[in-house]
Amino acid sequence: MIELKNVSYTYPNGIRALDDVNIRIEEGEKVFLSGKTGSGKSTLLRLLNGLIPNFYGGRVKGEVYAFGKPSPKHVFFISQHPEEQILTNRVRDEIRLPLYGKVKNEVEKVEEVAEICGIDKLLDKKTHELSDGEKQLVMIATALAANTPCIVLDEPFSHLHPETAQKILDLLLECDKTIVMSEHRIELAKKFDRAIWLGDKIEDEVKVVGQNVKKANDDIAIELKSINFSYSKKLFEDFSLKIPKGGVYAITGKNGSGKTTLLKIIAGLIKVEGVRVNGRVSIALQYPNYHFCENAVKKEANEKWIKLMELEQLRDRHPHSLSGGEAKRLSIAKALDADIVLLDEPTAGQDYEFRVRLLEILRRSKKTVVMATHDEKLASMCDEVVEL
């Protein structure tokens, strides 16, 4: 059982992340945790396995009980970046890692869990060859194999295709462990036993903020003429695309279908014959911290874009002290300086309300925006969707 009684937490830098939180979760319960960006969801999850305060420091007030004293022995933590959680080079070794020294028949256990998760074919693959979705599946398999009664997940689906996310969710909901998952896709809440909201509840309703407008615009911003590109597998064969100036366009497709590669081709970072781009290009990659080199938000981006991305209150903060969602907004604000803005998963880490508002914000910027996204709702509201 998990129980938090009057819990407040302040980070070592003085930022108060949790204020008088009271939660009780029964053994085996599946709980959905949601709230606005920066509401303290990640902090709460880290509190449950002892990362806070043992690893991060800070002051905790109140009582925290998570199958005993908060500890990784009881609670397995999964973050939104599986890349940073995979410690070995082979899938088999990764799943086996928490079993060493604890279970006798570890080889059989690894194979059994891999089969349940449907990743038995990946067992001998190298971890750096996996797509993000596959990496997250490996992490889920590792968590299921581990001997902990509880798994907590911090936005595990932010970079995943809805189909892969659904597969992972089914696995989690069917297992007998206690599951606490923080997620911005609030439409998933109804699948859980219970939902806990940090701050005000967010309603799941789509506010249409812009029409799908197909403009008769002759000015072409991006033109790809019969391009061909492959890594180990063929990604683009005789692929053509024309994007007019202005408007917001979405690129969708499964993990590993080549969305990021297409953005890099448009940006000229991957040289391919047949690409014509009319204007200055900028890109905001999935990992927002690639974009920050200054010591304050106000120095990173133009004031106009900071205001547009609703970051005014964070102007004096250090970019690396921002939450995942806030950092993502700042990286988008920085990219808005160019004529053609390429965004890779811009809604990752964003709360529901902002996800819906993002499209309106991007339209107000009057730039040509091309975004690679798994967010089907957002994509459906764009001017055009390119499915890979």
Next chain:
Amino acid sequence: MIAKYFNLVEKAVHGKNLDGRVAITSSLLLSLSIYISAFNPLISTLILIFVVFFARNSVYGLIASTPFLILFSISVVFFGGDLSVILAIAALISIGSGILYGVDVEGFRKALMYFKIPGRFAFILSLAFRMFQIYVRDLKNISEVLFLTKTSKVSYYKKLMKTFVSVIVLRSISFSETLYSRDLKFDYDVEFELKREDYVLIAFSTLVLVLSIYLG
């Protein structure tokens, strides 16, 4: 250009799947051979040719090290050295990228444990191996983002370094967080499986050592 350079480094650090014990032993034997033979050009050339054919990623390692090799060569010429020293350094670089980076991270850890290095220490060393591969990719991604900002060269390198250092720190914190939140045990039995190429590598290294003793 810098993005192309990082592409090369990225290719150089993803090698074949060699047995860790064989890779470590062979690297030691081959490095020792270069030293014992007093940087004999024959030994260095032999190693260089073998490693290039044996592990293709060593070519990328050598190309990626070209700036260093050029600077080193200039220093060698300036201080009265000769071609044999440059060849020896090139051979050592090829051993590093072709053989040492030809080991799977887990294989490297198992090998260290086989050589009686404590499990916890071996794990941390092997993790450093994996993190290096991630850092190389991070550096490539940052250089690509900055490439599009069209800043001056000085500003470009300044921003590249500032961002990269921050990302390294953040990544390291995340990995430490993962280590803390896993409750891992580090001492356990390890199994090995030798392949044909492992036998070829160890046989070649032994032969070269014998030859270098003879020549030295």
